[in-house]
Each structure stands twice: as C-alpha cells, then as structure tokens.
Amino acid sequence: MNLKNSQLAINGGKPVRTKIWIDNFTCGEEEKRALAEVIDSGYLSKFEGSHTPDPPFSFYGGEKVQKLEQMWCEYYACQYAVSMNSATSGLYAAIGALGLGFGDEVIVSPYTMSACAVAPMIYGAIPIFADISLESGSLMPEAIEKLITPRTKGILVVHQFGIPAEMDGIMALAKKHNIKVIEDCAQAHGAKYKGKPVGTIGDIGVFSLNVNKTIQTGEGAVCVTNDEDLRYRLALIRNHGEAVVGAAGYENITNILGFNYRMTELQAAVAIEQLKKLDHMTELRLELVYSFAEGLKKYDCFVPLQKCHNCSCENACKPTFYVFPFRYLPKIGGVSRKELFEAVNAEGMMFYQGYVRPLYLQPIYQQKKAFKHGYPFAASENKDIRTNYFAGACPNAEQLHYEEMVINEHIRLPHTLEDVQDILQAIDKVLNS
Ligand SMILES: *Cc1c(COP(=O)(O)O)cnc(C)c1O
Numbered sequence: 075m076n077l078k079n080s081q082l083a084i085n086g087g088k089p090v091r092t093k094i095w096i097d098n099f100t101c102g103e104e105e106k107r108a109l110a111e112v113i114d115s116g117y118l119s120k121f122e123g124s125h126t127p128d129p130p131f132s133f134y135g136g137e138k139v140q141k142l143e144q145m146w147c148e149y150y151a152c153q154y155a156v157s158m159n160s161a162t163s164g165l166y167a168a169i170g171a172l173g174l175g176f177g178d179e180v181i182v183s184p185y186t187m188s189a190c191a192v193a194p195m196i197y198g199a200i201p202i203f204a205d206i207s208l209e210s211g212s213l214m215p216e217a218i219e220k221l222i223t224p225r226t227k228g229i230l231v232v233h234q235f236g237i238p239a240e241m242d243g244i245m246a247l248a249k250k251h252n253i254k255v256i257e258d259c260a261q262a263h264g265a266k267y268k269g270k271p272v273g274t275i276g277d278i279g280v281f282s283l284n285v286n287k288t289i290q291t292g293e294g295a296v297c298v299t300n301d302e303d304l305r306y307r308l309a310l311i312r313n314h315g316e317a318v319v320g321a322a323g324y325e326n327i328t329n330i331l332g333f334n335y336r337m338t339e340l341q342a343a344v345a346i347e348q349l350k351k352l353d354h355m356t357e358l359r360l361e362l363v364y365s366f367a368e369g370l371k372k373y374d375c376f377v378p379l380q381k382c383h384n385c386s387c388e389n390a391c392k393p394t395f396y397v398f399p400f401r402y403l404p405k406i407g408g409v410s411r412k413e414l415f416e417a418v419n420a421e422g423m424m425f426y427q428g429y430v431r432p433l434y435l436q437p438i439y440q441q442k443k444a445f446k447h448g449y450p451f452a453a454s455e456n457k458d459i460r461t462n463y464f465a466g467a468c469p470n471a472e473q474l475h476y477e478e479m480v481i482n483e484h485i486r487l488p489h490t491l492e493d494v495q496d497i498l499q500a501i502d503k504v505l506n507s
Pocket residue numbers: 159160161162163186187189190232258260261282283284293294295
C-alpha cells in the first residue's frame with residue numbers, strides 16, 4: 075500500500091464513486107395509505123390519562139396503537155407490548171417500572187447511545203460502566219461480574235449494532251444476584267439469541283422506531299415484557315400514572331410519576347406497516363451485509379464484529395446488523411485507521427471511524443452533575459457508591475473507539491449489491507495502491 079500513489083482520489087486521482095449515498099428510506103405507499111386513513115378518521119390520538127372510559131379515548135390508546143402492540147406481541151412471541159414515543163422514553167419507563175432508584179447501581183454499556191446511562195439517573199440510580207466484548211461490541215458477562223456489588227439492582231444490556239449480546243451469561247448473573255435486566259433492542263429488530271428474539275429474554279425489552287432504525291415511524295418505540303405488573307407499570311408511566319393509580323387502587327406507587335410518552339395513531343399506523351415489512355427488509359439488508367463481509371475476508375487487517383455464541387443448532391443466533399461494524403487492526407494494516415479511511419473515503423465512501431466516545435468520558439460523568447447540587451450522585455443513598463468514570467475504565471470500548479472500529483452504513487436499504495461492489499472496490503483500490 076502506498077498512500078502517496080497519485081491514482082488515489084486523496085492525491086487528486088479519479089474517485090471510485092461520485093454517486094451520492096441515500097439515507098435510510100423505508101416507507102412507501104402502504105404507509106401513505108395508513109396515514110390517510112387515520113387523518114380521515116379525525117382522531118390523531120386516542121389516549122386519555124384516565125381509567126374512566128370516554129370513548130373513543132382510552133387509557134391504552136386507540137385502535138392503531140393497540141393493534142401495533144398486539145402485532146408486536148405476535149411477532150416476538152411475548153405476552154405484552156407497550157408502545158412509547160421514543161426508545162429513550164422506553165428506557166426511562168423501564169427503569170421506573172422495575173422500581174429502581176436511589177441507592178441502586180445499574181450496570182450499563184459505555185459504548186452506546188447516551189440515554190442508556192441517563193435512564194437510571196432519572197430515578198436517582200447510578201450507572202456503572204462495564205466493558206464490552208471486542209467481538210460483539212456489547213456488554214461481556216465477565217466484565218459485569220467484576221462490578222456486581224450488593225447494590226447492583228439492574229443491568230441494561232444493548233444488542234449493539236443488532237448483534238446479540240451474550241444473554242446466557244448475563245441472565246445467569248442476574249438470577250444469581252437477583253438483578254433486573256433491560257434489553258435495549260433499538261438496533262436489533264428481529265435479531266435472535268440462540269433461537270429466541272432479543273428483547274424477550276430479560277425483564278423488559280425496548281425497541282426504537284426512530285427514523286434511523288431498521289424500521290421506523292419517525293419517532294416511536296415499543297417495550298415488551300412477559301410480566302403483567304410490569305406491563306401495567308409501563309403503561310402508567312407512559313400516561314400520567316399518578317393521576318390514575320388512586321382510583322385504580324394500585325398500591326405500588328413508587329416511580330409512578332407519570333410522563334406523557336404516548337404514541338399517536340399516526341405513528342402507530344406507520345409502525346404497523348413497517349413491522350409487516352421487517353423480515354423482508356432484514357433479509358435484503360443481510361444480503362448486502364454478507365456480500366460486504368465476504369469481500370473484506372481477503373484482508374487480514376479487517377475483522378468483522380459478529381459474535382457466534384457457539385450454540386448447537388445452526389443459525390440460532392441471528393444478528394440483524396443495523397449498521398456493519400468491523401475492526402481495522404493497524405498493526406497488520408501498517409498505517410493508522412485515520413490514514414487508511416481518509417484515503418478510502420476520498421474515493422466517495424462514508425465510513426465512520428469509531429462510534430460514540432465512551433460515555434463515562436462525557437462531562438456529566440466527569441463532573442458528576444446530572445441535577446442541581448450534584449444529584450443523583452450527591453444523594454445520601456448514593457454517596458458511598460464507587461463510580462468508574464475515568465479514562466481506562468473500559469479498555470475494549472476505548473480500543474474500538476479510538477483505534478479500531480470502522481462502521482459501514484451503506485448496507486442499508488435502499489442500497490443494493492452494486493453499491494456494495496463500489497465500497498469493496500474503493501477498499502481494494504487503496505489497499506492495493
Ligand atoms: C437510537 C437508540 C436509542 C434511542 O432511541 P430513540 O427512539 O431515538 O429515543 C437507544 N439505544 C440505542 C442503542 C439506540 O441506537
């Protein structure tokens with residue numbers, strides 16, 4: 075490889091690709107028709123923060139919201155689904171529903187979306203960051219185990235990039251230490267761990283329907299659970315719970331300050347159509363993913379993140395790849411990630427280097443200031459908790475972020491195998507320069 079080669083676009087040569095990349099477009103005629111139907115009905119939402127029936131309004135929302143939840147239960151073979159206006163809201167509601175709060179530690183991933191670590195703090199609990207696997211990008215049971223204390227009451231595991239985390243190990247720890255498990259499946263629609271849909275293994279699963287996810291309704295989410303009380307608590311937190319519990323005679327009112335996390339009928343109508351298309355869109359995306367992964371194989375310097383969980387049955391673990399992450403090993407490649415991917419991107423590509431800065435390095439953790447007076451860290455219940463908000467706390471996350479991880483987003487629809495060929499050609503051109 076000679077990065078000074080004048081044929082390379084970075085040195086003024088002709089780029090492999092000039093065609094622009096397209097964002098994640100997943101909606102079509104079906105969604106338009108579904109929206110028109112709701113608009114014609116006149117009721118864009120049918121939620122009401124009360125158990126007193128006042129048709130067509132209801133505490134559980136309108137037909138579209140309830141239909142979406144029912145379809146979600148069928149698709150995921152779970153008992154209850156509770157829609158939300160975002161997965162951020164869903165994560166907050168999950169922490170609340172599980173009764174976590176002041177004095178509790180919740181183990182979270184440092185290498186994920188910010189709300190995962192904020193969710194515990196909303197209720198006064200403290201996030202503790204465990205390291206992730208270099209192979210899957212998700213929390214490792216070994217790293218979690220080292221951080222468990224008598225105050226560990228929750229684990230919020232993310233199936234990062236749509237690659238299932240090691241749930242057997244995590245659930246075994248949870249059982250042994252009586253810890254609640256939330257699965258963040260924002261990026262993992264349809265992914266399976268040993269044959270089971272992710273999201274249905276822990277206590278509550280949270281799926282995002284944000285515009286960037288594999289299926290979407292602009293903003294939205296669905297929580298799943300098999301526990302009837304958790305389902306009710308999620309529904310209370312979604313919909314002004316404190317105004318309802320008295321009349322309902324529900325006694326376990328801790329954390330039942332309600333918010334408004336309700337989904338509109340419009341969003342639910344789009345989400346219904348998107349769920350119908352999920353399997354088809356996943357299969358199309360996986361074709362692109364595996365064609366790209368195949369093309370990377372001839373280079374020793376690239377290692378895809380794709381953990382196999384060694385189960386006996388074939389294909390039982392199914393990653394669904396929200397994006398396609400891989401490691402670039404600079405020692406083998408001979409140049410830094412920055413040098414290599416600046417040259418590749420100059421060929422008309424848009425590879426991302428790294429994902430998010432490990433969360434514990436953000437000011438909110440460095441300064442321990444979430445709320446006024448340093449709460450929740452400064453609360454008397456939390457004062458003795460030993461946090462791990464320092465550089466080096468999660469070496470794998472830092473290694474992936476600062477040195478090795480590269481993300482290819484162009485395995486998303488509506489891209490095609492031809493687009494994947496462009497991407498591989500750009501990599502070949504630079505590596506063979
Ligand atoms: C997108 C995302 C969220 C938040 O989802 P919203 O619906 O946008 O609030 C949470 N966790 C992960 C891992 C995500 O990718």
